[in-house]
Amino acid sequence: IHQFGNIVLGGRGGGSNSGQLKIYPGGFIWRKTGGGKVVEVTKADVSSLSWTRIPRGYQLGVRLKAGSNVKFNGFKEQDVPSLSTFMSTNLGFIPEDKPLSISGRNWGQADLIGNMLSFDVGGKQAFELSLADVSQTQLQGKNDVLLEFHVDDTAGANEKDCLMEMSFHVPATNMTYV
Amino acid sequence: GQGDGQGVVRTTGDLVAYRNVDDIPFSKELMIQVDQKNESVLLPLYGLMVPFHIATVKSVISQQDGGHSYIRIIFNVPGAGYSPTDLASQKFADAVYLKEVSFRSSDVRHTNQVVQLIKTLRRQVVLRESEKAERAT
Numbered sequence: 001i002h003q004f005g006n007i008v009l010g011g012r013g014g015g016s017n018s019g020q021l022k023i024y025p026g027g028f029i030w031r032k033t034g035g036g037k038v039v040e041v042t043k044a045d046v047s048s049l050s051w052t053r054i055p056r057g058y059q060l061g062v063r064l065k066a067g068s069n070v071k072f073n074g075f076k077e078q079d080v081p082s083l084s085t086f087m088s089t090n091l092g093f094i095p096e097d098k099p100l101s102i103s104g105r106n107w108g109q110a111d112l113i114g115n116m117l118s119f120d121v122g123g124k125q126a127f128e129l130s131l132a133d134v135s136q137t138q139l140q141g142k143n144d145v146l147l148e149f150h151v152d153d154t155a156g157a158n159e160k161d162c163l164m165e166m167s168f169h170v171p172a173t174n175m176t177y178v
Numbered sequence: 179g180q181g182d183g184q185g186v187v188r189t190t191g192d193l194v195a196y197r198n199v200d201d202i203p204f205s206k207e208l209m210i211q212v213d214q215k216n217e218s219v220l221l222p223l224y225g226l227m228v229p230f231h232i233a234t235v236k237s238v239i240s241q242q243d244g245g246h247s248y249i250r251i252i253f254n255v256p257g258a259g260y261s262p263t264d265l266a267s268q269k270f271a272d273a274v275y276l277k278e279v280s281f282r283s284s285d286v287r288h289t290n291q292v293v294q295l296i297k298t299l300r301r302q303v304v305l306r307e308s309e310k311a312e313r314a315t
Contacts, residue, residue: 011224054226055202073225102202104195104218104231106253107273119276127223143257144277151282152256160209160288161222164248169255169275 001025002086004079008072009039010059012133012149013159021072023083025090028062030072041070049087049095051080052125061098067114068130101126110168129166144169195231202227209288210249210281212295217303219251219296221279230276232303238296240289247289250280251296 007021009030017033027042041062050061057132058075060083068104088094101108101124108121129147136148146167195218196202203213208222213293219235220227234253241248283289 008225008272012224053199055199055204059226071225100226101201102196102199102229103193104197104216104229104234105193106230106234106255106276110274127226127228129224146278159222160207160285161249161283163223163279164282165250165278165280169257169277171256171273171275173257 001078002083004075005058006074009037010073011058011161018074023086027091028070028072034167039070043091046093047089049093050098051084051095052098052100054100060095063114066070067116068132069114069116069128140167143172192233193233195229202229209283212292212299214295216279217299219299221251221281231313232296232299232306235296235300238293238300240293242286245284247283247286248280249283249289249292250278252278 002023004021004023006018007030009019009032011017017032017037019030019037021028021030025043027044027046028040030039032038039152041064045064045066046062047065048063050063050111051062052059054073055076057073058077058080060075062070062072064070064159065138066078084095101121103121103126105126107127108119111118111120112131117131118128119126133149134147138144138146138148144167146165149163151164179278195216201216201221203211205211205227208225208227209223211220211227211230212218213220216229217232218229219232220229222228230253232250236252236254239250241250253276255277
């Protein structure tokens with residue numbers, strides 16, 4: 001069993017959710033510091049694992065068979081090898097290395113994996129969002145798709161800037177999404 | 179505003195904001211930031227700061243409504259103001275473009291500051307690149 005403090009749960013309002021993560025042979029349990037939110041993932045729910053190098057540390061991605069991708073931020077470099085061994089032995093998955101795109105480009109590929117939309121630039125993920133957070137999608141004109149995110153009192157309550165809308169432009173020359 | 183949309187920074191396939199993850203400025207609080215040194219805007223998306231090179235930014239708009247302020251960043255996409263002979267749009271004909279992102283902010287001062295910083299950085303880079311292009315011809 002491995003336990004880590006100060007692990008931040010990724011998500012639309014990510015950053016304000018810091019807590020303790022327990023990784024045990026049966027799966028993952030994350031508890032928010034001070035109580036409240038609990039995220040539990042059992043071994044049987046996992047479809048794959050990944051490590052991503054992020055500023056000042058590592059992110060563990062736990063992709064679920066149900067379609068979402070739970071992300072835990074804040075691992076140190078020295079945690080990675082021993083955790084990888086532990087997870088491949090006990091959970092049966094060898095985490096794949098998934099580098100981030102940091103080139104700063106706004107053009108790439110949009111891939112839907114489960115209910116996660118991944119925006120990839122040069123074959124690397126720039127960001128990923130959950131369609132579960134999307135309240136509405138609108139086609140604007142022939143080429144633009146607008147995603148509106150859920151708004152409630154808790155959305156963005158703990159953060160300064162809260163994502164509200166995002167739109168993508170699919171050029172007419174693009175045959176992939178027609 | 180509209181005036182800020184004047185002059186497109188010519189983007190090429192070689193556009194790079196950061197080469198190393200650790201070069202991305204650290205901030206304890208996830209919020210929109212402008213990195214002048216790397217000429218990038220950093221957006222908090224799902225718990226990570228995601229960089230966008232200033233050359234991808236077309237314009238930025240802020241709005242006040244009740245207790246909140248809103249910030250909308252509009253990116254360059256093929257079409258109006260973006261020549262079809264542009265290297266980027268030719269090279270990436272099958273690409274999908276992030277066109278707009280909007281955030282709601284709880285801090286009006288922060289919103290105004292970010293908008294000013296983005297506009298200033300954009301102006302500087304557009305000016306520098308157009309001077310460079312002029313010298314080249």
